[in-house]
Amino acid sequence: MFGLFRKNKKEPQVAVSLASVGVDMHSHILPGIDDGAKTVEDSVLLIRSLMDAGIKKIITTPHIMADYYKNTAETIGGALQQLKQHLAEIQLEVEIEAAAEHYFDEYFLELINTDRLMLINGKYVLFELSFTSRPFNVIPTIQQLTQKGLVPILAHPERYPYLSVQEVIDMRSWGCMIQMNILSACGYYGKEVKQSAERLIDAGVIDFISSDMHHARHAEALKQALAEPILINLINTGVLQNNLLLTT
Numbered sequence: 001m002f003g004l005f006r007k008n009k010k011e012p013q014v015a016v017s018l019a020s021v022g023v024d025m026h027s028h029i030l031p032g033i034d035d036g037a038k039t040v041e042d043s044v045l046l047i048r049s050l051m052d053a054g055i056k057k058i059i060t061t062p063h064i065m066a067d068y069y070k071n072t073a074e075t076i077g078g079a080l081q082q083l084k085q086h087l088a089e090i091q092l093e094v095e096i097e098a099a100a101e102h103y104f105d106e107y108f109l110e111l112i113n114t115d116r117l118m119l120i121n122g123k124y125v126l127f128e129l130s131f132t133s134r135p136f137n138v139i140p141t142i143q144q145l146t147q148k149g150l151v152p153i154l155a156h157p158e159r160y161p162y163l164s165v166q167e168v169i170d171m172r173s174w175g176c177m178i179q180m181n182i183l184s185a186c187g188y189y190g191k192e193v194k195q196s197a198e199r200l201i202d203a204g205v206i207d208f209i210s211s212d213m214h215h216a217r218h219a220e221a222l223k224q225a226l227a228e229p230i231l232i233n234l235i236n237t238g239v240l241q242n243n244l245l246l247t248t
């Protein structure tokens with residue numbers, strides 16, 4: 001349906017490059033450890049789509065969730081090693097590191113208290129909230145993280161229907177940075193999510209954009225999203241901070 005709609009457009013937008021964004025810092029491309037890539041071949045397809053879009057460095061972030069994906073430094077490190085070995089074999093050069101996307105649950109609080117978080121560049125903590133219900137204690141947890149010298153990054157606030165723009169502004173004022181999914185710009189997750197993304201962009205609270213790439217359908221949708229005016233404008237305003245993560 002999207003394909004038909006796009007063909008009828010008279011003046012399709014030219015896709016924007018992600019070269020100026022530089023770093024993709026939220027994805028699920030390690031093989032076999034969460035709901036993302038299943039094999040190294042899947043990983044390569046997703047990596048190539050990011051490279052084709054202009055990405056120079058990939059920081060991939062497997063889920064850590066107590067109930068579903070209890071990944072650890074060992075499982076994530078092992079999958080990264082396996083992928084890097086395969087990339088060397090097929091001579092595909094790309095800068096790739098791994099951290100995690102922490103789900104906001106009791107286990108996340110335990111990892112904070114025991115200093116066992118999987119950090120981006122030694123200080124950034126990517127975390128996601130429930131898609132259905134408002135969690136308690138988000139602001140105190142942000143405070144706890146910043147008091148440890150860490151920088152929390154909230155993943156895809158546009159996807160939480162209960163979260164208002166003002167609440168995102170409040171979280172940001174406590175030192176939490178904000179990451180929007182690129183695919184939200186093309187309506188991949190629905191019209192409401194796209195509208196929410198537009199409101200957050202208008203409020204000036206988006207610090208990072210990223211693919212949140214899991215599978216080939218996301219790779220296809222990425223091309224579509226890169227032609228969306230709201231994303232093109234966001235990239236061209238120069239407010240995005242992805243390049244902060246270029247060097248460790």
Ligand SMILES: [Fe+2]
Nearest residue numbers: 026027101212
């Ligand atoms: Fe994710």
